Structure formats: C-alpha cells, structure tokens
Amino acid sequence: MQLIEFTESGLYCRQGDFYIDPWQPVNKAIITHAHSDHAKPGSRHYLCHHFTAPLLKLRLGDISIQSLEWNEEITINNVKVSLHPAGHIIGSSQIRISFNDDIWVVSGDYKVEDDGISGAFEPVRCNTFISESTFGLPLYKWKKQEVIYENIRQWITESHQSGKTPVIIAYSLGKAQRVLQCISTITDNIFAHGAIWNTQQALLTAGWKLPAIKRVIPEMPKEVFKNSVIIAPPSADGTPWMKKFSPYSIGVCSGWMQVRGNVRRKNADAGFALSDHADWDGLLSAVKATGADKVFVTHGFQSAFSRYLNENGILSAEVKTAYGGEEEEQEKPSTTTEQENEINTAGE
C-alpha cells in the first residue's frame, strides 16, 4: 500500500489518518506553507512550522493549530512526521513521513537557492518524493539572486532618473519580502499596498525583522510618492489604485518573466525572472539529492518533467492536484482594486 494516496480531498496518509495540503476540509491537515492554494480553510486541526502558524492564522482566522521546529519528529498513529526547510517562502516546509522502512517526502513548493529569508532548502533522503514542477522546462534557468537584485536596483535608479516612480509587482507573501531585502540597501523610502503591509505586520508581530515600509493610503497626496519605490501585489496591477503614482514604471518580479512574451502581455516596463520556485536545474538536483526511486510530479509542467525523469532512469508519474495550477494563476484576471483585508497569497 502506498503511504500516501491521491484522493479527491488531497494527499492522504491512511496509516496516519492525516492529509497534506488538502483542498477539502478534513480532520487533520499538515500544511507545507501559507500560500492560499496550499492552505485551505475548514479543516479541524492544522499542523505546520512555527513560522507558518501566524501566517495561517492571518489567512484562516481562529483555527486549531500545532506547530513544529524543522527536523523535530512527532508520531501520528505510528507514522513519524517531520518538517524540513523548502526555501520557498518564510516557514515553507517539506513534509517527511515514514512508516516502517518506507519514507516519503512531499516537497510543497520549493526553491534550492538560499534567498536569506525562507531558510535553506534541505535535501531529504527518501524512497518516494512528491515534487512540484511549476517551472519544469529547461528554458527556466534563473540567474543568481544577487545578479537579479542588482538589475532591479539599477532599474529603480533609472526610473528615478527619468522622473518615474518605480512600481514593483510582487506577491505579498514571499516575493515582497525578497524585494524589500533587495531594495532596502538603496532606499528607505518604500511604500506598500495594503495587502503587503498586512503581511508585513503579521511577520513583525511574529518577531521578524524587516525593513520599514509605509502603507499607501488613498488620501495621500501624489507628491508623497516622488522618488519612492512602490511594492504592489499582482492584483493591483492595472487598477485605478496605481493612478496616483503616475508617471510610473512597472517592474514585474516573477519566474514567468523569463519569456519576453509574458513581459509584453503584462504590459510591464521591466520583467525580472525572480522566482520562489526551483528552476529546471534546481528541480533535477533536488530530485537526485533525495535518492528517491520513485518520483510523483505535481502542479506545473508535470507531463514534461515526469517524462524526462523516466527517460533518465528515475521512475516517475504525474499526479493531478488542485494546487494553484500556478500556470493558470499567472493569468487570473485581476478584478480587485485594493484588497486591504485580503492577502493575495497564491504562489508564484
């Protein structure tokens, strides 16, 4: 029997009677990270990493929640469970479960480069690895974080020089904190959209040290934003909310910006392929490092990545999940103006 079954409610461990990132309400849910496509509301008990807990509460309200340290092992119905850093966003974890000699690891979303915020991805040996594949094509190869950071900073300087306010589009949980880390070395005049500001407050309350940001408030006069940098979530892109920064220049931070057509479609002035997911080489190295003899591939380019693994001697199969389908996520029409109270936290 498989230690993890793929059911209609999500990844299910029958022996331990718990789910991992279920998309239906269940009794016990272990959560890899706090993005909305992985952490759904309605379950009775949640288990996650210490860092994820406050973010889950922010999103899901008053829930029953237990949290763990990385590498701390607990036992649920004779199944050993531990969390290991996934490097995707703050608190993001791979879930390792073992029963008898069988070890499975669920990656959740991950990236192998250490971004200095999310914890360094830890390869975990296992028999079966369940991997994401958001960017599972070899055309996705990221530059080093520091190189991209330098490009972003240079673009900010150029925008200011040409009299424009740079508006950086980044997801409020994950990307926004990296952008902050990047730009705080050249400016402390940073404004953020309410959704990003809310996330920041939750992180500050949880004890994180983050560069100071100011919240954009509708009543603020235009002049306030001169020579500043604005950080906004994708849902704000192209909405009237942006008007007050005019003239502005839009820089989108997302792995999808690797392809020119996507930059053009976003009407972005600049696209930075800064991703919180592993690129092709990252996925391959992660899979190999687990030593797994079977790999299930979920959301992303799972058909291609899985086929490539099979052709290269790693037994692999695709699994349909309800996770983001971040591929679709990137194209979701934005209808919101300013979602002050909602955190837009879907993946890439």
Place this chain on the structure above:
Amino acid sequence: MKAFSELIVKLGSSTKTNEKLEALSHYFATADDADKVWVIALFSGRRPKRIISSSFLQLWCLEITDLPAWLFEECYHTVGDLAETIALLLPERTGALRNAGLAFIISQLTALEKQDENAKKDFIVRTWLQMNKDDRFVFNKLLTGNFRIGVSQKMIVNALAKTVNLEPNIIAHRISGNWNPFTTSFNELLSDQLSAVDYSKPYPFYLAYALDTEVSDLGREEEWQAEWKWDGIRGQLIKRSNEIFVWSRGEELMTEKFPEYDDLRSLLPEGLVLDGEIIPSIDKKPLPFALLQTRIGRKNITKKNLQDAPIAFFAYDVLEYNGIDYRNQSLCQRRIILEEIVASVNHPVLLISPIVEFSTWQQLAHIRNSSRDMGAEGIMLKRKSSTYQAGRKVGDWWKWKIDPLVIDAVMIYAQKGHGRRSNLYTDYTFAVKDGDKLVTFTKAYSGLTDKEFAEVDAFVKRNSLEKFGPVRTVKPELVFEIAFEGIAASSRHKSGVALRFPRINRWRQDKKPGEINTLDDLKKMLDAYGKT
C-alpha cells in the same frame, strides 16, 4: 550588436509609442551608420538571405544542451518563438562577451552563405557561446530571417526625422522601394542621389482609417467621393524608364507575379505611378480574393493560373504623371487625369475603379448594402479636396465596410500562441455540425479580450486530451461567433469552404454546442456569396 539588442529589448518591452520612438531616435543618434542602415532595412522587411535552415539551429542547440528533441519542442511551444527558445536553452556564456556591430555580424553571415555546413555550424555555435541571452535572441532572429517587432514604418520615419534634417514624408519616400542595405550607405539612402537611379521606387501609400462615427458626421455629401472598397492587393503600378514595376502595400516588389501587366508597358505614358487594387477579374468584374491566393504563393505562374485567375488593376489614383509628383493636387484633379489615362490605354488589364454616385448619405448607405454583389467589401469615402498623404492619416479618407458574415461554431482544437501570447492557448480551430458529426472549417486567432483568452486558456488546460505536441484536442463545449469577410469553395478544406479574414466576433456563453450552425448553413452562404 549590444546596442541593437538593447534597442530590441526596449522596443519589445515598452508599451508606449513615445518610448519606442525615443529608443529608436536614440539609436539613430548614436549608432554606427552601417548599423543604422541595417536597422532601417530589417524593420522595413528587408532582411539578409537565410544561410541556414532553422532545423539545423535546433539540431546544434540539442547537441550543445544534450536535451531530447521532444523536450525542445515542448519549450518551443511554450515560448512561441524559435529564436528565443534557443537563446534560453543554451548554457551561460563562458568566455568574454563578443561585441561586434550589427552590420559586421550580417556581413560575416553573408560570407558564410556559400560555405559548407560545418563552417556555418562552427561560426554560429562559437558566436552563440560568446553572447548573452539578449544578443543571442537577436542573432537568432537574423538567422531565422523573421523580424516582426511591432515597429511601423511611420515610427521609423519619425525617429529618423529627429536625427536627419528632413521632412517625414520625404524620408518615407527615400527608405521605400528597391535599395540594397549591403551597398547603400546611410547618407546615400537619405539623399536625392539614390532615388534618381531607382526607377522602381514607389510612394508611401496613403492609408484610410475605418469609419467609426455616423457617416452623416462627415458633413456635406458633395464634398465626398465614394468608391467601392475592393478586396484585393493594394498596389502601385509604376512605369518609368520604359519598365513596369508593381509594388504591394507591404513594400514587396511583385512585378514578376503579374505578367499580365507587361502588356501595359507600351501603352502607358512614361513617368507614371498609379495607385489601385490588384484583383482577379473577368469582363471588368472582380472575382473573389481566394482566386488570387491560388497564384500569389507560387514561384512560377503557370498558363493555367493565368487562365483561371486573370488579373486586372483597378486604378483609383494617380501619384505621378509625366514624371511629376501629383500628390499635392486635389483628388478631383488627380481623378480627371486618371480617367484620361485609363481611357486612352483602353486595355482590359487596366480598369478604372468607378465612382459610386450618390446624393444623400441615406442613399449611399443603401448602395453599400449591395457591396457583396459587386464583389466589394464596402465603400471608400475620400474627400474631393484631399491631397495624397503618406501613411495612415485621419480625416480625409475613410473605409466604410459592410458588416461581416457570421456563423456560430464550437472550438475543438487549440494551440499556444506566439509573442505576447506565449504559453497561452489562443489559436483555435472551429467546427460546425454535420448531422451528429463535427466538421472543422476555420482557424481564428483574434477577437477575444486578454481576459477572455485567459479563461479559454484555463479551459483548454483543464479539458485537453493530449499532453505533448503543439495541438490540444478539447471537449467541444465553448461556442463562438466567427465573423468573416468572404467565403469561397475550397477543395483543401474538409468542409469544402475557405473563409476570408476569419476572426472571433464574440464568445457565445449563452449558447450550447448543440445550438451551433451546420455545414448546410455554411454551404448556403457559399451559394449566396461565394459564386465566382
């Protein structure tokens, strides 16, 4: 190359015309003259000969990256551009950055033309590995000979006008026509010398906008001249130096494709440029555009082509007469000369595009409804006092097209698009009902909003049968209204019809697949509008 690839990146990412213009004029103000000539050439469709087929480029890329061919294909379908796919897949540059000028790289490529495959491979692979991603992309674009970058002739002209001290319409004239970027210097191109020798040189076409207001808003009827709007190839017919030249609106010299016009050489006066429509025609009546398509793509025109699809030139304007530029005369005056010329030539290949007489707008609207019977797609309205301007200008010329034909169909195949539609399923194939079967009859790529494309894309990704390859078969569920300008019989399509300018008119979310039109409906349309 760096300056040029930076220009390409800027043009590709900037969304405002002004920014593009600025990037171009900055380039023209700073780049080498030899490189500038090539930029003008490339952006106006003149490109160096392809020295290698793109399948070799793909092959060498696979050798370098050690990827399986199917995975390359997947990447290509996702990126939607071969040059960019290769640029992305190649490993990071190791050695020093190569920074040769655009003209120099093109001359190196041209020098390889006669050499063997190994020499080409050696040069191309070496160059790839010396370049960064953006340079590679541009280099590959030169190799694959396909430079569509969203820059209009008008923009090039305006950017040049900022650096060279000439009127835009003069620049437009100078950079059009038959010049060779290998042998023409920047100064020669923009001076009078060259146009004196280039007898083929056409004038920039005056293009009309679609009428977007009530026709009565145009004012008094007697100030306007109405003509049929023909569905052919807009062209200039030139006779200079006892030679005939035919230019298409797309700046393509097409003389050889239309041997019929040869007869006019001895009949037309010297120093003449006519503007008109190239249309297949018998007995002075236009035939459907589909007939023209049967011979356009061919290298050699056969006798049978000439018989089945004979060509005429429906002239509607004269731009040069007796070697004198008449573009600043009023349309009325030009028309008088034009009618005289056509009458004196008196040859079935040269016809006058007749004036449509009308006294009230209401009456013209009524006449317009009969456009299809005339083989026309609507009415052209031209102000009688108008000069012949350069490029697309608002005000004096309008096209007033009839409403398209429409049919409801279901989408059954989808493919990912290109350019800004990369990684999105935006290219669809549609079917109508034939009993309980579905018969495909057309593809369409445009007509939905970005938001609608995103929704259809999500539907395709969730409802397709195949996992690999370019085409996805989807559940026949989404119904669209397809609009088109004309319909003709075709033996190449299963449905037996070929449509002219098919596009998506709207998404019929109110309709179920059972309610779409039938093959019979299409055939009825063919009977009504597709008779030759």
